[in-house]
Amino acid sequence: MTDLDPDEFRRLGHAVVDWVAAYRAGLPDRPVRPAVTPGQVRAGLPDLLPEHPQPLHTLLETVDHVVTPATLAWQHPGFYGYFPANAALASLLGDLLSGGLGSQGMLWSTSPAGTEVEQALLDGLAGALGLDPGFTFAGGGGGTIADSASSAALVALLAALHRSSDPEGSSTSRWRDEGVDGHERVYVTAETHSSLAKAARVAGLGGRALRVVDPGPGGVIAPDALAALLRADVAAGLRPVLVCPTVGTTGTGAVDPVRAVAGVAREHGAWVHVDAAWAGVAALCPEHRGLLDGVELVDSFCTDAHKWLLTAFDASLLWVRDARTLPAALSITPEYLRNAASDSGAVVDFRDWQVSLGRRFRALKLWTVLHTHGLEGLRSHIRGHVALAAGLADRVAAEPGFALAAPPSLALVCLRCDTGDPDADDRATRALLAAVNASGRAFLTHTVVDGRYAIRVAIGGVTTGAADVDALWDLLRRCAGWVAEQAVASDDVSGAPRHGSQL
């Protein structure tokens, strides 16, 4: 018996639960982004590999003294960076259940319940999002929980490569036997997430396979430009394998015209993968269902439960219209994985829907969120943030010296300083971002829109509410005032205003 005994686990488990509750409750009093220098954490760590067992409380003390003071607080109500990664406490309960079961669901037979709960959840969510029934297992498609949208994009590309080299859909193909041939092309825009470029590289296509479609108005894919590019490539002997429209780009939340893109792509047999990593979950709300217009025409669709749907990272939801496509591309069965259930063809083995063999029972944390919040709770969560973003965008648009850098999209607002001098505004916006982040009261990140530096405000924290966004707006105005006074031309914000608690 090498493990904690159950009674000791009860005692220590309660202590860790209490630690988590206290940490989350205390977040508003902490800086969102603490000041940390490279090497600081390592220098503060005690011996991490003791010879003999140590009591848990000494680890918790180290976490308190060394780890949390050097942790960007993604769950802080003032976190507006990147896209949110809102890990609701409810999802942690499900994750703990999953660890307790400790089953590894590579095959149906190694976790029948894990496999079927995941299938049922993904079928249910497909309905709740308004996806075409063809994306459910009952409809011949199906969904799976990947670790990230990056992995989802990669397996979609692999299925596309397989299909592209063998349109008949068998489990052999030139791609499986001989690999890529250098003629494959993948169509994205300059705003497509970098995970698509990474997937193309991983899949052995190299950067030359990436075709960046010229943007139309608003920076989204111009279907005519896509059509022209596809025609020219096909005429040149190249093979369009995959087209990736984005619903909610990382930069500004822009939405590519999926229906038109799918129409064009299908003419050339290209797989269409919709990356809706952040924005897709908003389709739970009927008023945002339009985001998915045309998705019924595509081959695969991905949205993350771990961004804006309260489920702790990692839980990326991937649906395909044809459940055979991923196993056809990815399955390899050595003797030690053979089993009667798989041979029967009556079950889904999720190992064949991903690169890794092993997998956790991620569905439990998603299920716990859906169960304890209900669909109405999730819709309310999303609607609350969208309303806060609309309010913030109105303030930005009305405020002298500020401008919206792009139209607000759902809960994402992109803004910049605006005095009419582009270079000065870029410097001021950069300084404003640095000043806000240095304050510790909010954390924002940046992007570039039409060549201009812009601040992104991605509202989506589990506990982010109206008072937090009010405080952010106050902070933005004060910091902008300070920047204007200083005419700051660098990232030196040592004199910038600090608000609230001592940092």
Add this chain to the structure above:
Amino acid sequence: MTDLDPDEFRRLGHAVVDWVAAYRAGLPDRPVRPAVTPGQVRAGLPDLLPEHPQPLHTLLETVDHVVTPATLAWQHPGFYGYFPANAALASLLGDLLSGGLGSQGMLWSTSPAGTEVEQALLDGLAGALGLDPGFTFAGGGGGTIADSASSAALVALLAALHRSSDPEGSSTSRWRDEGVDGHERVYVTAETHSSLAKAARVAGLGGRALRVVDPGPGGVIAPDALAALLRADVAAGLRPVLVCPTVGTTGTGAVDPVRAVAGVAREHGAWVHVDAAWAGVAALCPEHRGLLDGVELVDSFCTDAHKWLLTAFDASLLWVRDARTLPAALSITPEYLRNAASDSGAVVDFRDWQVSLGRRFRALKLWTVLHTHGLEGLRSHIRGHVALAAGLADRVAAEPGFALAAPPSLALVCLRCDTGDPDADDRATRALLAAVNASGRAFLTHTVVDGRYAIRVAIGGVTTGAADVDALWDLLRRCAGWVAEQAVASDDVSGAPRHGSQL
């Protein structure tokens, strides 16, 4: 405020901790592998997506009534299948802390503590395993926690492809620009884990790139055969990219001669990746350090903390000798990920060591295990299982009607029925496996050794002790007796003996 409030989380969290404690404590009274038919779980599930919030206890009731009765119990003391996935309760505490922090460590700047704790742990473990200091960050290399050995093999292959097309180690290469060219070759054996074949497929090389080296005595790589194959391939204009020796094959736990393989591979500039997914952690014990002989000569080394080192899936440890290699192959930096710390070059951004962008703070669960067990506790854990396996192997070797199918390796024993008639023995071994698994008292899996069907007994459960292995041996003998009596020629074990509790 969409989340549980902290007090409610305390109450519910304690309830889930208690559920996990009770589940683990009750495992010995459950069948390891319950009888489940495809579709049974889905049919038993209530509405998983309620409109309105539901109390947690109703979810726990569904888990009790539908999920656990349909879960292969990987944490059961009678689980000897595949390789163990021993998820010690201590590791769950660390995973819960990680979820509580909810930080996403794609960049150093998005989780400074997460990044540096991981670096420190991997450096420390490198020392504890006796790896060459060149695998530590201080030594110019470094380690990372991947989700699985499959992913580790894939990124090693990608780094190898990059280096192979650009020996100078820059961040551009023909591979990054143009992809693979069809001349790349990857060297494995018939016993190499299927994840290598999958990695080659994912990377766009196709099955033809896999070169299966003829085995020498014991089925392990014959260095002379490898050398001849490499020479012939180079002469034919092909490019040896990666050679993968295995330390502890999945089938029988065999160990390829790493030192000799590395010597041969290096002559042709091929990357050497050692897959020690299961066996590598045994090197914590000085008496098993010989497993890693020659590893100081290779480019990358992988062993899983989630198999036999008590850390809940997923935690696969990957070390490389040159910390620049993975980022050189994998880094892509869009504007929204740019930050001062990364630009300074003074930090490690672990997103560049993996395919996905996002990542959890997995180091916390590993740290918790190391802290609460200490290195001596972990060595004792491994030694206990190795001793149990040796005892079982002795019994098998001495028992009429049984034979060892391969020499025992660490905690893995491969056995078969042995009456001298190969076909009859294969049928009997198959029937024996089915009978043992149907009993619910133990779960075993199979492999094929030298063309003969064999049962694998992979000892490694967190709570598996001497009494459990004694009971397994008793069960094996009884079931074998029943099989011999029945002269069972099929998998119909409806009349096989049942032992212990009612199933």
